[in-house]
Amino acid sequence: MIKTVYSEVKPYTRGWLALVGGLTAVILAALFAVHTMEHQGHWVTGMTNQVVWGMPHVFAVFLIVAASGALNVASMGSVFGREAYQPLARLSGLVAMALLAGGLAVLVLDLGRPDRLVVAMTHFNFKSIFAWNVILYSGFFAVIGIYMWTMMDWTARRFYKPAALAAFLWRLILTTGTGCIFGFLAAREAYGAAMMAPLFIAHSFAIGLAMFVLVLLVAYKMTRRPLSDELLGRLLRLLGLFVAANLYFMAALHLTQLYFAGRSGVEAFILWEGGTVTSLFWLGQVGLGGIMPLIIAFGGCGHAPRKRLTMASILVVAGGLAQIHVLIIGGQAWPLDLFPGMEVSSSFADGRIHAYTPTLLETLLGLGGVAISLLITVIGVTALRILPTDLAPSTPDRME
């Protein structure tokens, strides 16, 4: 058993300053967007009374779902005993917390009354899955916090296993809760399906791991720490597995929807006639985020593991954003069916497909959330001993 040595990232180097400066600039731009949106009201965005959740929610749900998935690397090591992943557990916990913080920031800053965050924290309607998620999200920080502490402090080592198991179970419940936000909406034909929960879990595995891998690769490149091809290959195969699981649940959801005669309209919209939504589904969600990473992971691709893993992760992230866009925007674009079987029209846009054109403001807010997540990660690895100095067993200085 080789002891892993962790060390902080050296701050104030040129690369560190450029990264932190860049991220801060994006966050400032997002805050400017929030100020404009909250001062003017939401009419300056592309969101309407028809498409009530827009680009901020695409980014927020992406980050929140990715957060629970990013914890999986830690769980693989400590719950399922895969030793190769154990040195990555600290980073996995940090990235999970950072992604969740970024996602929640976007969600809160898009509220009509973000100044009433304290109301959301003090008034709970326990019949609402949304209220449960507020509790699950807050608890996620606490549970991972304890888990990280048991990893980083030897005196708390005996709590390590139970904390790891608690974190793993908590993240499964959390993603179930996020999926149920959509799964519980009976009236919207694109949602209202129990399949949402397992689909969200499978999707979280894929995009969470992809985000984690990208952070890992960039961090090790920038700090010139070694990474073994063996580990990268392992991560690539794991990512491929998760992508396949996501594709499976996605197919199961759409087959179920197609089988329900009443839902053939919305399925036709998403799969064939939806314009942007259809393109994003087939090219983004299925092509870039599903089939391509599978080919890269398992097909006979001659490139080095690092290159393949980088490519696959970027594709999974892009496909993941497309998948959530199709779900949130595509699902709302399809009108509510007040009179099934009838053609309906009104002054309130009843009975017609709703267009959604995001403005720069709401896109900036979403990107701001990503920047917040990354900035927290950078500060975390700078202040704490998160990153192993060496992840390539062949290098001699690994032995102490």
Added chain:
Amino acid sequence: MTLLARLLLGLMLTVTAAAAFAADFPALPKARGGDCVAAAPVMRRDHADMLKHQRDDTLRRGIRGVKASLKDCVACHSTDGADAKPVPITAPGQFCQTCHAYVAAKPDCFECHATTTGAAP
């Protein structure tokens, strides 16, 4: 020594004078109606709690026509301008605005609630 004492005394007087200047209570427009629902010191201290309690009773339980009503506050304390049009109670110099500006408190009520009585201007 006496010089120091004088200086200190002078400083104290200046500070007191400044405090007294800052404590000058702003002039408020006269209310339309007669007596308020409670004495002025009580209203100053408790009006926010009274309104908060009443808002839940009225909106959530449907209890109407009781003591603390924001609508009645506005009806009694708002004034008409020179053109006989009602002046919003949140306008400078008006009842709610003046006092809240003095204590540097920003009430959220008039984000939604009407600032004049009767029809919209």
Added chain:
Amino acid sequence: MTEVSRRHLLLASGAVLITRAAQARAPGEAASPSQRWGLLIDTAKCDSGCTACIDGCKAEMGLTGHDRPLTDAQYIRKLTVKDPMDGNTHFLPVMCQHCAKPACVDVCPTGASMKRADGIVLVDRHICIGCRYCMMACPYKARSFTHEEQSGQKPHLPRGKGTVEGCTLCVHRIDAGGQPACVEACATKGKGAMLFGDLKDPGSTIARRVAAEATTRIRADLGLGPAVRYQGI
């Protein structure tokens, strides 16, 4: 002559009852679960060109709008419903259906979306955070988000930027013993297609008509128990 016998006499005579829609509650009295306010809408009397209910609602609630149809609030709207099989077309107003089991109330994280004891579904804008989950959940598209700063609100209808709003069934009128503005406008300027009353009062016109005539509810299959009933659709 007792109250009941007078009512029976009128019924027997077949006279059109001019019922007082509601009784104003005494000051300090809470809304009662013994009442259930509802509407009965006869689509046969709803004309294509008429917008009396909508105009009445806008005037009553002070919904001026900004000429931005995608973001302006609409508490009541008129639906054109066409049967693709035969091309037959009907018109009907749709507003908040004041459900017995409202989806908006179930999903609201803070409890701002609420149902009063007498069945009126409201948004408590004091604790609404503007998340819009109720708008995602409502099958009737009954709610609007206030997309911009408001001024010149009516004293009986506070509304402001960043919160969700919708039809209140003119709760301020009901509490004072009146009926909703749309119903009144339809009776005076339209063809009297809308009837308001207490569904739990067996003697009310609405309860008697609902008992005697076939009525439907929009998306009754969802099981939310709307208090707005329709005829002729």
